[in-house]
Amino acid sequence: MSIYYTKNHEWAKVEDNIAMVGITEYAVSQLGDVVFINLPESEKSYKQDETLAEIESVKAASDIYSPLSGKVTELNSKLDNSPETINNSPETKGWIAKIEIINSDEINKLMNKEQYQQHLQTLK
Amino acid sequence: MKKMPLHNLHLKLSAKMGEFAGWQVPLFYSSIISEYKQCRQSVALFDISHMGEFIFKGDIEKSGIEKAVTVWIKKIPVGRSRYGFILNNSGGIIDDLLIFKINNDKLLFVVNAAAESIDYKILKKSISCGYLENISTKTAKIDIQGPLAKEVLAEFLNCSQVIPYFGFIEFDYQGEKILISRTGYTGELGYEIFLPNKFVLSIWEKFISHEKVKPAGFGARDILRLEMGYNLAGQDLDDTITPLEAGLSKFVNFSKDFTGKAALVEQKKKGVDKTRVAFVVSSKRIPRPGYKIYYQDKEIGEVTSGSFSAHLSSGIGLGYLESPLTPPACRDYSDIKIIVGNNKKVKIEAQIVNLPFYKKGSLRKGSGLHS
Structure with a gap:
């Protein structure tokens, strides 16, 4: 399994042709308390960088973009009732969806962990 | 952007900072919801030093200052404060404010940061004698709010002092006076403390060392005030909205003369063009300011404030309906279902x-x- 990141602070854990998707610790630290998430539609295909989900914290509403193009195969429906899981555990229990990757070349557009850490440094 | 006297302390506490009315302010220290709960359940300490303060000294009646505000200053008892407005000639709200009667010829005006300079100009222009000083830059304000605030204050003062709601005391502190007012913006028992900048760090630290007290930021404050339906000037109130439209006519005294009165009297006769409403959303989704309000597919108004009510566990908001709903005679909109959204x-x-x-x-x- 390999983990990749976007500039918008989504992560994708890729295993075979499935990517588990969520938002990073940094994203959560910027959002504050998450109170609502509008999950993607099951079975629907999303393009890379297309709005996959909407998230609302007390502070702001933001879009979550799909790190890769693909079809949604599984949703973390537990987030409907306990969106705060994203605050408590953004990079494990707070995953948002699993998508079946259509075009693995798109992974080249993502950052690895080291590159993402460097990206965060530029935001300070 | 302006910095508050406790700016460095907020940074030291790793507060997430944000902008409000030209000031850098702490939005939250740990989390908005936990700081909200701290205030509802125990005691929260807020740095509200961005607010504006003016001192008036002189003969209130002769000075003409009554004309500038909607509340009757001469009727405020010494040791009490009252809420009111500064209006323009059309009756629109330039600012809301608190007026403290320190004694019969000394007042403290507390105004919003965004309108501070215009408020000062208007008040200054309204007086023909007496003296008005803008003490905002040398005055800090900390709010201590929560159901247990009384015991925390008693420990600070070293005595139990009964301050009635909308009453205040002047307390001698290291040779100077600090003003402690039983008011707030949270809906909880609490105090707003006005003090010279030089004391704010030591007094903040005295309060925060109490086991029941934790700091809270502007994020929590916004939920707290919204759950009470308190308006935020510049957002829920502005110079195109009259107190009648905002549902705040009880803070307007029609038996005195004030700027904007004629327009309000006229509006009373004709009826208002818009009406402020409060609404609860059917999910945890937050209605954001600027979202439109729809009724039976027709756009009828706009959201001015919205947040997540931790108490109701759902989104809540305030807004204005631009045109009356049918039947037009119906003024009580409660229980009407609307849609809010972009x-x-x-x-x-x-x-x-x-x-x-x-x-x-x-x-x-x-x-x-x-009680």
Whole structure:
């Protein structure tokens, strides 16, 4: 399994042709308390960088973009009732969806962990 | 952007900072919701030093200062404060404010940061004698709010002092006076403390060392005030909205003369063009300022404030309906179902309700008649 990141602070854990998707610790630290998430539609295909989900914290509403193009195969429906899981555990229990990757070349557009850490440094 | 006297302390506490009315302010220290709960359940300490303060000294009646505000200053008892407005000639709200009667010829005006300079100009222009000083830059303000605030204050003062709701005392501190007022913006029992900048760090640290007290930021404050239905000037109130439209006519005294009175009298006769409403959303989704309000597919108004009510566990908001609903005679909109959203994808069902959203506030606890 390999983990990749976007500039918008989504992560994708890729295993075979499935990517588990969520938002990073940094994203959560910027959002504050998450109170609502509008999950993607099951079975629907999303393009890379297309709005996959909407998230609302007390502070702001933001879009979550799909790190890769693909079809949604599984949703973390537990987030409907306990969106705060994203605050408590953004990079494990707070995953948002699993998508079946259509075009693995798109992974080249993502950052690895080291590159993402460097990206965060530029935001300070 | 302006920095508050406790700016470095907020940074030291790793506060997430944000901008409000030209000031850098702490939005939250740990989390908005936990700081909200701290205030509803125990005691929260807020740095509110961005607010504006003016001192007036002189003969209130002769000075002409009454004309500038909607409340009757001469009727405020010494040791009490009152809420009111500065209006323009059309009756629009330039600012809301508190007026403290320190004695019969000394007043403290507390105004919003965004309108501070215009308020000062208007008040200054209204007086023909007497003296008005803008003490904002040398005055800090910390709010200590929560059901247990009284005992925390008693420890600070070293005595139990009964301050009635909307009453205040002047307290001698290291040779100077600090003003402690039983008011707030949270719906809980609490105090707003006005003090010279040089004391703010030591007094903040005295309060924060109390085991029941934790700091809270502007994020929590916004939920707290919204759950009470308190307006935020510049957002829920502005110079195109009259107190009648905002449902705040009880803070306008029609038996005195004030700027904007003629327009309000006219509006009383003709009826208002818009009406402020409060609504609860049917999900945890937050209605954001600027979202439109729809009724039976027709756009009828706009959201001015919205947040997540931790008490109701759902989104809540305030807004204005631009045109009366049918039947037009119906002034009580409660229980009417509306949709709030933006033009794109957000559409949230909501229901108009009566304020406050939060009815269990301790704000008047142990305070004379209202205890």
